[in-house]
Amino acid sequence: MSNAPIQNYYPEDVSYCFGCGHRNEYGHQLKTYWDGKKSTARFTPKEYHTALPDYVYGGLIASLIDCHGTGTASAAMADKRGINPAADGAPRFVTASLQVDYKKPTPIGKELYLTGQVREITDRKVIVTIQLNVDDTVCAEGTVVTVEMRNSKK
Numbered sequence: 001m002s003n004a005p006i007q008n009y010y011p012e013d014v015s016y017c018f019g020c021g022h023r024n025e026y027g028h029q030l031k032t033y034w035d036g037k038k039s040t041a042r043f044t045p046k047e048y049h050t051a052l053p054d055y056v057y058g059g060l061i062a063s064l065i066d067c068h069g070t071g072t073a074s075a076a077m078a079d080k081r082g083i084n085p086a087a088d089g090a091p092r093f094v095t096a097s098l099q100v101d102y103k104k105p106t107p108i109g110k111e112l113y114l115t116g117q118v119r120e121i122t123d124r125k126v127i128v129t130i131q132l133n134v135d136d137t138v139c140a141e142g143t144v145v146t147v148e149m150r151n152s153k154k
Contacts, residue, residue, distance in 0.1 A: 006033075006034060006078070007032060009090035017067060028064070032071025034072070034076070034079070040113070041071070043114070044112065054107060056112075061102070061139070068144075071116075072144075073093040076121055093146040093147065094147060094149055103139055104138065104139045111134070116130045119143070130143075
């Protein structure tokens with residue numbers, strides 16, 4: 001796989017996600033990178049992503065875990081199938097279930113670092129665990145059950 005984020009290879013007709021779609025200029029533009037074993041992403045919340053003074057809104061955290069989970073699923077499935085996303089496009093996944101545990105308050109203005117691990121992969125379903133850290137502190141963890149979309153355009 002290339003060094004580009006998996007979202008760059010989503011089919012154009014399904015690249016509008018507010019969290020990770022490269023065609024949504026108002027969205028978060030989250031980018032998921034895959035090294036063949038785990039995924040990573042980074043995001044720095046702005047002051048308007050607040051819940052309480054100095055802390056990130058939990059809905060933003062959930063959306064980042066969600067989108068990083070679907071990106072991880074896409075990259076892992078491309079690997080499993082031997083697909084080159086740059087040449088063939090990436091399989092596109094949507095969320096069937098999202099579970100988030102908030103471990104510590106997440107500070108505004110600091111870079112959030114997300115890592116993803118595949119827990120299970122079948123023909124159309126991928127279960128991913130995500131950890132969201134600030135510096136060396138685990139602020140949230142999540143599990144994303146994803147299913148592959150069919151018939152999207154490349």
